[in-house]
Amino acid sequence: xxxxxxxxIQAVVAGDVERYAQLVDKYQVSAxxxxxxxxxxxxxxxxxxxxxxxxxxxxLGRFRQDAKFSTWLYRIxxxxxxxxxxxxxxxxxxxxxxxxxxxxxxxNEEGLFMDVADSVAHxxxxxxxxxxxxxxxxxxxxxxxxxxTAFVLHRLHGLSLDEVADVMGCRVGTVKSHLFRAxxxxxxxxxxxxxxESV
Amino acid sequence: xEFSDWFQRWLxxxxxxxxxxxxxxxxxxxxxxxxxxxxxxxxxxxxxxxxPRLLLATATAAALFIIVSHLTxxxxxxxxxxxxxxxxNTPSQPVISQEGVVLAEDKxxxxxxxxxxxxxxxxxxxxDIVYDKNDGLESDEEWLEELEELGEDDGVYSTPS
Numbered sequence: 001x002x003x004x005x006x007x008x009i010q011a012v013v014a015g016d017v018e019r020y021a022q023l024v025d026k027y028q029v030s031a032x033x034x035x036x037x038x039x040x041x042x043x044x045x046x047x048x049x050x051x052x053x054x055x056x057x058x059x060l061g062r063f064r065q066d067a068k069f070s071t072w073l074y075r076i077x078x079x080x081x082x083x084x085x086x087x088x089x090x091x092x093x094x095x096x097x098x099x100x101x102x103x104x105x106x107x108n109e110e111g112l113f114m115d116v117a118d119s120v121a122h123x124x125x126x127x128x129x130x131x132x133x134x135x136x137x138x139x140x141x142x143x144x145x146x147x148x149t150a151f152v153l154h155r156l157h158g159l160s161l162d163e164v165a166d167v168m169g170c171r172v173g174t175v176k177s178h179l180f181r182a183x184x185x186x187x188x189x190x191x192x193x194x195x196x197e198s199v
Numbered sequence: 200x201e202f203s204d205w206f207q208r209w210l211x212x213x214x215x216x217x218x219x220x221x222x223x224x225x226x227x228x229x230x231x232x233x234x235x236x237x238x239x240x241x242x243x244x245x246x247x248x249x250x251p252r253l254l255l256a257t258a259t260a261a262a263l264f265i266i267v268s269h270l271t272x273x274x275x276x277x278x279x280x281x282x283x284x285x286x287x288n289t290p291s292q293p294v295i296s297q298e299g300v301v302l303a304e305d306k307x308x309x310x311x312x313x314x315x316x317x318x319x320x321x322x323x324x325x326x327d328i329v330y331d332k333n334d335g336l337e338s339d340e341e342w343l344e345e346l347e348e349l350g351e352d353d354g355v356y357s358t359p360s
Contacts (some may be wrong), residue, residue, distance in 0.1 A: 017234065020320065024227045032226070033215045044214070053230045053239070114211040133213055155207075156215055187202045194202050 005069045026052055027070060030157065031077050033115055037112060037152035038081040038139045048084055052077040074159075074167045078149055085145055111137035132193050139189040145180050150178035151186075313343060 011019040031052055034041075035045035055076050058061075063072060105111070113133045140148060146168070153164045165172045187194070 017238065020234065021227055021231050024230050025223070027231075028223060028226050037215060047231075050226065050230050050233070054233055057234050058237070113210075114214055115337075132209075136209070156210065183203065186206070190202075193251050 006065055009060060009063065009065070009069065012057070019081065020057055023056075023164050027073055027124035028053070029072060030070070034074055034077050034152065034157060035081055037140070037156050038078070038145075038149060039084065040112060040137065044084065045081075048080045049077060052080050055080070071163055073171065074153070078153075078167055082145060082149075094138050112140060113137065121138050132190075135190060135193065136186075141190070143185060147178045147185070153184040154179060313346065316346075 006017050008022050012023075028049065029051040032045055035048045035052070037040060039045050039048065052073060056073050059076075063069070068164065111134050113136065140151065143151060150164055153159045153167060153182060154161065159167065161172050161175050164175045168175065
């Protein structure tokens with residue numbers, strides 16, 4: 001574990017609670033991005049990330065000093081998002097009012113990804129890129145929860161397979177299985193755009 | 200191009216959305232505020248968990264105390280009821296309850312004992328006691344003589360020499 005993280009945690013456990021803000025500042029972006037990748041909605045991701053930090057604070061006394069705080073925090077974020085997702089899936093679907101689109105909609109209208117505007121690209125091309133970003137976001141949101149978790153942690157956040165297994169609390173083989181199924185699903189769903197650009 | 204390569208290249212050009220710096224400060228502030236409120240409210244939950252039990256235990260103890268006190272008081276009242284009517288011309292007057300039980304024995308002379316017995320009989324109003332075979336009224340002296348004889352025969356009462 002990073003030395004300064006260990007010192008900060010020791011200070012917080014000793015009673016210097018204000019030092020915990022340093023950990024929040026350091027890891028909030030990655031925690032928020034992870035929650036956003038899992039939930040697709042910024043407000044929900046913000047709530048879950050905050051809940052994760054508070055749960056981490058309450059459990060600091062039980063935290064093993066030989067583990068990485070970031071990995072431990074990500075595990076809490078993932079579990080919070082899983083609980084939120086299960087709770088949300090139990091709620092009855094709201095009947096759409098007349099006139100609204102019945103097609104798939106993003107949890108966040110802007111999608112998961114930033115739109116890096118290419119000034120050189122033709123406006124039609126920019127529009128196509130924007131639509132592709134939207135379709136990729138929809139495809140990721142449509143993944144099963146475990147597949148989405150493995151995919152977001154490994155492909156979007158760059159965690160190694162061992163780290164993903166540690167965060168998800170499963171074996172590396174299970175993570176590979178989730179990634180394989182996720183990739184197959186995305187490939188089938190994004191085939192029109194992928195094949196078009198591959199030509 | 201393989202899908203993985205294509206997708207990885209696309210991701211490199213389209214990173215995930217991130218919060219703005221202003222939002223980051225607000226995020227940290229909100230987290231620390233909630234932690235502070237948890238720390239301030241931490242002792243109370245322990246109290247609020249235990250106070251119903253404490254109240255119940257106190258109420259039970261108070262109820263038991265009241266019951267025991269009431270029972271003790273009732274017993275004392277029963278024992279400390281109005282003193283009996285005065286016994287006529289008796290040198291020594293033992294404490295006698297309304298049930299006619301002699302609670303405090305004292306050394307008494309034979310005459311005292313006889314007088315006491317007469318009083319008890321009067322209190323009990325025992326009309327079934329037969330004083331005479333002939334069922335007639337007899338004087339106190341005659342009745343005392345018979346009582347003395349009765350005591351001698353049974354060995355309960357001994358006449359002074």
